[in-house]
Structures are given as C-alpha cells and as structure tokens.
Amino acid sequence: MATYTYSAVGNREDLMDIITNISPDETPLMNKFGRSKVTGMVHSWLTDSLGKPGPNAQLENQPFSSTPSTPRKKLSNNIQIFMRDCMVSDSQEAVLKAGVKSEMAYQLAKTLKLIALDVEYAILRNNDFAAGTGNVGSVAGVAGNATTQGKMGGIPAFNTVNVVTGGADVTEENLNDAIQKAWKWGGTPDICVVSGANKRVISGFTGNAQRERSADSTKIKQIVDVYESDFGLVNMMLHRMQLNGRIDLLQSEYWKLAYLIPFKTYERPKDSLMNGKVVTGQLTLECRS
Secondary structure (H helix, E strand, C coil): CCCHHHHHHCCCCCCCCCEEECCCCCHHHHHHHHHECCCCCEECCCCCCCCEEEECCCCCCCCCCCCCCCCCEEEECCEEEEEEEEEEEEHHHCCCCHHHHHHHHHHHHHHHHHHHHHHHHHHHHHCCCCCCCCCCEEEEEEEECCCCCCCCCCHHHCCCCCCCECCCHCCCHHHHHHHHHHHHHCCCCCCECCCHHHHHHHHHHCCCCEEEEECCCCEEEEEEEEEECCCCEEEEECCCCCCEEEEECCCCHHHHECCCCCCEEEECCCCCCCEEEEEEEEEEECCCC
C-alpha cells in the first residue's frame, strides 16, 4: 500500500484531530489458540489415545500376556508465509496532519492489524490438502515451491467430526448431535464458532440456553453466550469470517499456532523518496486431537 500526499485524506489543519478506524480487527481464534515451534516447511506432530476400555476379569493363575498398544498417529500441515507492506512518501511524513503524528506509524499499525486478520482467515477458512482427503497420514494445506505459494490447512482441514453444516438447517437438535459426536470420540468442546446468521438462530433456541439478565432490568436479553448441553458447557464465539453453512465445535486446548518464523517488521531499502516497511511471518496450524 503506497500513500502519497496528494491522495491522503486528513492533511488540512481544520479537520477534527481524530481518526476512527472502523475496520474490524478481531482475531479471537488467533488470540485463543496456544503457540508451538516449527523446524521445517512441513510440520508434523504425533497424537495418541489410551485405546478402548473393555471387560477385564482374570483368573487367579492367569499367565502373563501382551496386548498390542494403540499406535500413535502422525498429522502434518504445511507452512504458510504471510506478508504485508506499507509505504509512505517523505513529503507525507513531513507535512502537518490531522489525527496522526506519524503517517508511517499509523500505516504500520493498520498493516499489523490486517496481517493478523489474514492469519485469522487462514485459520478459519483454509481447507486445502496436498494429498489425501484430510485423514490421518495426509498433509494438510498446499506444499509451496518456486512457483506455488504454500498454504496451511485451517480448521476445516482437520475438523470433520464435531461440525454442523447446512446453514438454514441449523437446529438445536443437530447442534446437540455434533456435541454428542465429539463427546463420544473423547472430546469436550468448549467453543462454538458461529456466523452472525447462525448466532441469531442459536439465540432463538428454547432449550438449555444460558441467557444474560441485567441486574437493573427485568428484561431477558435474547443473547445466548453459553449453551449448556448434556455433554458440557459450550461458549459461543461470534465470528465475522465464519461461513453461514458451517458451525465448528472446538476444544481449544488442542489447537496451536506453530511458528517457523515469528512476525517481524523489516525496513525496505530506500531507492526513492518513499519509506517502506514489510511485515512478514511463517506459521501453520496444529491440531493435536
């Protein structure tokens, strides 16, 4: 993004000295998930389970025997390189501006917010696979090379069990079915990522919905922030980027952002009357369950 004096808005002295940035910069998933470290362009990790319980009654003189253990499973995801830049002319940085002291500082702040939104989008919406169909043994995302940008697989690449699809068909019954399915497989979802349209549907549920009540009001707000199912409490996460045709039930402790290179800001070499900065980082998504 290049910013010039003649195209910039807000350089007149009689403008109000306040600039309001109304662009949504919420990144709840990026802020919620933990962090881990990557050492290669394809990141792999192991998951494990105890195995199935069953009848276990033995004789007093039962000879020792060996039971095959449940093998660990390997999951993999590709690294995605994120990059955004901003450029400001020397003239624009020098002139008196309304609302900002430094144009570069202001544009850099916007760039940082935007690249965070890019990561959030990839987390929630990337569903690519380099091989396989998303099952154990396949590699999520797209492998990069000299001519292809690498992409990480997002939540849809891994979450194929505890998910509600169908958009207008979302009901309290199929939400409960998804929560039960996750519970049957050993999970306990704690967040439910929903679009605005589906949040309104869920707020209309008449079952075990925990609503908010103002201390100084007798009115009950039609807002469901926590849904109490037979299998535990699930917090509703309203997300601007979530598709209407999908609701993801996640157990947040099992999701990590794995960084090969944390985000850094670089100065662009100066070859004109422009100053530039580049923000870049390399990471992938890790699903440990």
